[in-house]
Amino acid sequence: MDKPKTLISIDDALALTANEVVENHKQYGNAGLTTLLSMLGLARKMVRAEGSYIWDSDGNRYIDFLAGYGSVSLGHNHPRIIEALNKVETMPNILQISLGVMSGVLARNIAALAPGELRRSFFCNSGAEAVEGALKLARVASGKTQIIYADNSFHGKSFGALSVTGRDKYQKPFGPLLPEVKQVPFGDAEALEATLRNRDVAAFIVEPIQGEGGIVLPPQGYLADVRRICTKYDTLLILDEIQTGLGRTGKMFACEHENISPDIMCLAKSLGGGIVPIGAFITTDAIWQKAYGGLEKCTLHTSTFGGNTRACAAGIAALGVVVEEKLNEAAAQKGDYILKKLVAIKEKHGAIKEARGKGLLIGMEFNELSGGILNKISIGAVNALSKDYFAALVSGDLANKHHIITAYTLNNPNVIRLEPPLNISYEDIDYVISSLDETLGRFKGILSAALGSAGTVISSFFGKR
Secondary structure (H helix, E strand, O other): OOOOOOOOHHHHHOOOOHHHHHHHHHHHHHHHHHHHHHOOOOOOOOOEEOOOOOEEEOOOOEEEEHHHOOOOOOOOHHHHHHHHHHHHHOOOOOOOOOOOOOOOOHHHHHHOOOOHHHHHHHHEEOOOHHHHHHHHHHHHHOOOOOOEEEEOOOHHHHHHHHHHHOHHHHHEEEEOOOOOOEEEEEOHHHOOOOHHHHOOEEEEEOOOEOOOOOOOOOOHHHHHHHHHHHHOOOOEEEOOOOOOOOOOOOOOOOHHHHOOOOOOEEEEEHHOOOOOOOOEEEEHHHHHHHOOOOOOOOOOOOOOOOHHHHHHHHHHHHHHHHHHHHHHHHHHHHHHHHHHHHHHHHHOOOOOOEEEEOOOOOEEEOOOOOHHHHHHHHHOHHHHHHHHHHHHHHHHHHHHHOOOOOOOOOOOOEEEEEEEOOOOOOOOOHHHHHHHHHHHHHHOHHHHHHHHHHHHHHHHHHHHO
């Protein structure tokens, strides 16, 4: 196909049909992802969002139980965030020769909420960028170069963040990655201590709960052991709270479940109130001074868009909503409610291997399946889908038949994440649970689930030929 020779305006874009949206992505974006979403019946044109709901171009309303991988913790288009953006709409948004009013206030507010001695923030645009900055900070402040990370972890897909992400699928195509990085088992404090004994490690980066790894919780006491070990061997502890932070797990920060504080903490996702992208890393004054203190070092790490007025105004408002509405407490209560319901469903249906999580960061892992005879007639496609994407098939069924948005975790595609806005209603929670129960019941067990879902995919796939 020839390249396009005309431009489409915003007004014209709003008038596109769902098929035209799909075609744009097929021709000019990620065609493989477009095909996958189309096969699962998820390639829809979404036109409106409010609170926990999203509407497509056909007028269908969906309950968002994914919340932008945790970014939309306050629900879509929260009025407090919109109001904050309106209040700063005439202020300079990106101005590098002045000190931003909003960035200074947001840094102060984060320091007021952050655990321990965490005080100085650097603002960027995403979680991966926050991780990049944290790794640089650890190396320059410690004077060491080695970085240790956990297996099954996920810290982002930019080069440095990918180097400390524990899945070969994402690392191998881009090797060699950063030198002097090493992986240790997640949840194994003894293995970490053995790795740090030489006192030559700059930092250990770890998630308090592995999100993309499949919502994996470490053993109780692990984070406290990690804190003690890192202090003992003069290694900086970087906690990636990009997905777990700001109330998601029932505490403002997940590390507070074990009453510890890191040397460096990464934030992003929900910090922008679900509307504006923003990331940050925060550290102690002592570490900051070692790395970037004084005139000579203050510009060693910068970001053109980091700390812009609109993003920081959204962050100020988002933190205010979480604190004032006690959404961390709501997350704890609603998470316990969901987990109890999921345990009952697990006992009823054979497809679920385990339900686990903390607060409103919950994972539902399925048993691996096989496509049987349908696998043969689809030349292996169903077996691959059932093995690696069964959770995606369930997500597709929930979206198509019940209008519920969920997704699988990147490092473990057999896990559906349940990660709704923190202010989700109990009525919507009950609907999601009953819909899941109905979906798994209709599939009639593990084998029937594979065959039923595979049949849907095959019908959809061959029906489009």
